[in-house]
Amino acid sequence: MNFLLSKEHQMMQKMVREFALNECEPTAAQRDEEEYFDIKIWHKMAELGLCGIPWPEEYGGAGADYLSYVIAVEELSRVDASIGAALSAHTSLAGWPVYKFGTEHQKRKYLRAMAEGKNMGAYCLTESGSGSDASGMRTTAVLDGDEWVLNGSKIFITNGGYADTYIVFAQTNSALKHKGISTFIVEKGFPGFSVGKKEKKLGIRSSATTEVIFEDCRVPKDNLLGQVGEGFQIAMMTLDGGRNGIASQAVGIAQGAFDNAVAFAKDRVQFGKPISSLQAISIQISRYGHKNRSCPFIDVSGSMA
Ligand SMILES: Cc1cc2nc3c(=O)[nH]c(=O)nc-3n(C[C@H](O)[C@H](O)[C@H](O)COP(=O)(O)OP(=O)(O)OC[C@H]3O[C@@H](n4cnc5c(N)ncnc54)[C@H](O)[C@@H]3O)c2cc1C
Structure with missing residues (x-):
């Protein structure tokens, strides 16, 4: 099975990664500390079409697939798990049941407004x-x-x-x-x-x-x-589908933790050199790291990279 992303999925990954780094990361720690959800970030996500990724264009969505959506949740969660959680609940838990079980009128009224990000x-x-x-x-x-x-x-x-x-x-x-x-x-x-x-x-x-x-x-x-x-x-x-959102949040959070651990290990100097060059640290990093950084899935084979 080929786990590599298609060109379209790589573009989605790049776009959301840049958005997360530029729009979420600068204030993520402070918002977390202050327990404050910034609705302005949500509005910017709406402008990029992130609030209705898997829903058809006729209902205000981006007409993309579910993989595109989980890539977006993963990339947001990597930098800001709260924004990832908001998008995941909005899409998987609120949008999906309307898409699946709603009448035409309900989809045009509620799914469209949610997909366009006007409503959360x-x-x-x-x-x-x-x-x-x-x-x-x-x-x-x-x-x-x-x-x-x-x-x-x-x-x-x-x-x-x-x-x-x-x-x-x-x-x-x-x-x-x-x-x-x-x-x-x-x-x-x-x-x-x-x-x-x-x-x-x-x-x-x-x-x-x-x-x-x-x-x-x-x-x-x-x-x-x-x-x-x-x-x-x-x-x-709905919860069955929601688990994809939760799983992609978890992968994103793990990736973010890993990125931070590597950056810290490279930066922190002990015994005259970065701790990343100490064998006990580098083994841990290589064990949990990606083999292929362009792939959104963590290598769970258990093999030492
Ligand atoms: C951050 C966050 C966001 C959430 N967002 C939403 C949301 O948007 N909408 C919503 O409706 N809910 C939401 N929830 C609620 C979440 O779905 C519930 O927490 C979950 O259903 C578990 O319920 P509980 O916390 O009452 O735990 P309980 O059901 O009381 O379970 C307590 C413990 O008992 C264990 N347990 C329970 N039953 C069994 C069993 N049969 N066998 C073995 N072990 C068992 C559980 O695994 C758990 O460890 C959210 C929760 C959190 C923490």
């Missing part, structure tokens, strides 16, 4: 009492005339507060347990929607992770995503 997306599954066991959620949605009325709260929501479009999972028939869950597209301006506590995290601190609250939140009937009772399946299928 978020995915609301986790609750204080239901993490791994997502089927145990307590948030409810009850149909009242032409609107669904949502009550409950979600936690750990990436892009919370900054996002405009929230993909929300709620129980529409709790007697049916996971088969009674449905999915809704909720705009941040809908009555009864609010953003709660922001989490203080150990890492990726300039990515916002918040509580999201629904108090008699009124959602138009047309904003049901998929069918009633299809929500658990949508949530799980």
Whole structure:
């Protein structure tokens, strides 16, 4: 199997790498320290077409493939894991379910705005009492005339507060347990929607992770995503795709850590020479380094390079 990137993918890698170095790196440490998400960087990403990489052009996307998207997440995460996380949640967790399960109207209204970067997306599954066991959620949605009325709260929501479009999972028939869950597209301006506590995290601190609250939140009937009772399946299928985003974030972070370790080892002088020339250090570097720096995949063969 050939793991080398095509010309188009190499161009994407180069463009995002330059963007990350020029636009993210100069302020990444400070934003992380201050736990501050800079929406201006998001707007610049939108200008470059990074907010809808895998979606068709008719829905505002770049019409590229999924590999192009994971290359972008990897390159951003290499320099700024928070920006990588924001793009990953926006694309894999919020954009994908609309692309896959949305009506034509929903795609033209919500996917287009997300793909063009005018709106940011978020995915609301986790609750204080239901993490791994997502089927145990307590948030409810009850149909009242032409609107669904949502009550409950979600936690750990990436892009919370900054996002405009929230993909929300709620129980529409709790007697049916996971088969009674449905999915809704909720705009941040809908009555009864609010953003709660922001989490203080150990890492990726300039990515916002918040509580999201629904108090008699009124959602138009047309904003049901998929069918009633299809929500658990949508949530799980979305997470399956989301793992590509998480994996590319992890590869990017590992690459960034490696780059920094090499730079430090070359710079740090002990016993009259850079520590990179000490065998114990150089073996560690060669062991975890890339064989081919143009390839986005870390060599996991375990062989000593
Ligand atoms: C930075 C960050 C961003 C996030 N962004 C989002 C988001 O955008 N949207 C969203 O909905 N959620 C988000 N989450 C929530 C995330 O999906 C949950 O943290 C995850 O589902 C795990 O839930 P939990 O933290 O409640 O852990 P728990 O489910 O309480 O698990 C605790 C521990 O028990 C283990 N465990 C649980 N069940 C089993 C089992 N059956 N067998 C063996 N071990 C088990 C787990 O592996 C874990 O180690 C985010 C979380 C973080 C940390």
